[in-house]
Amino acid sequence: MALVLNGSANTIGGLAVGGLPDNTIDNGCMADDSVGIADLSATGTASSSTYLRGDNSWASLSSPMFAAGKVALINHQTSGTTGGGSTTSGAYNTVPWTNEMIDPGGIVSLSSNVITIGPGTYQMYANHLFYRTDSYVWGLKITSASGDHYWGTAGFAGNGDYDEQVAHCYCRHINDTGGDETMIAHYRCQTGQSSDGLGRGNSFGAGNVMGQWWILKEA
Secondary structure, three states: OOOEEEOOOOEEEOOEOOEOOOOOOOHHHOOOOOOOHHHOOOEOOOOOOEEEOOOOEEEEOOOOOOOOOOEEEEEEEEOOOOOOEOEOEOOOEEOOOOEEEEOOOOOEEEEOOEEEEOOEEEEEEEEEEEEOOEEEEEEEEEOOOOOOOEEEEEEEEOOOOOOEEEEEEEEEEEEOOOOOEEEEEEEEEOOOEOOEOOOOOOOOOOOEEEEEEEEEEOO
């Protein structure tokens, strides 16, 4: 019902008991900033660390991965012009990881080329150089469980002067054992190289990163 103003009788028709009828006041009738946060019907609590979602609820901001300590980076580094290390043909060997570059939340630990992870869900990406090894296979392997549990790829780094390849590996892993798990990156090659099968050292003495292992903890 529309409002009816009667100046002679000083009355307003159309008013219901309890206030104005619904939809009689639109945005044009309201002063700027007349509706405050306390007037909203949203659920949750408004604060400096929450935002109003499209479903009319206040929600906390998600922390960036690095700020929340959910990312770690393991490197295989060498100094100067040093190569990545020798490879032998046939047998499986372990990638010699040297240091944790990033791990603000302590989600992994590194000891003797082995990483340890606690319960949770992880995404992992690893890469490594192979030089003049001919065919190779490599991957990430759980060493705390019996049997073969690994993810990996195969490739070919020929035996020419500049035949160096980057091997890649990705996996999503859930540790639901209730305890810690240990993992390595391992490889085997068709052809052995004495000092640089795991990557050639550069000629200008600036050091080298031969491989990286990124670990993201989802939950």
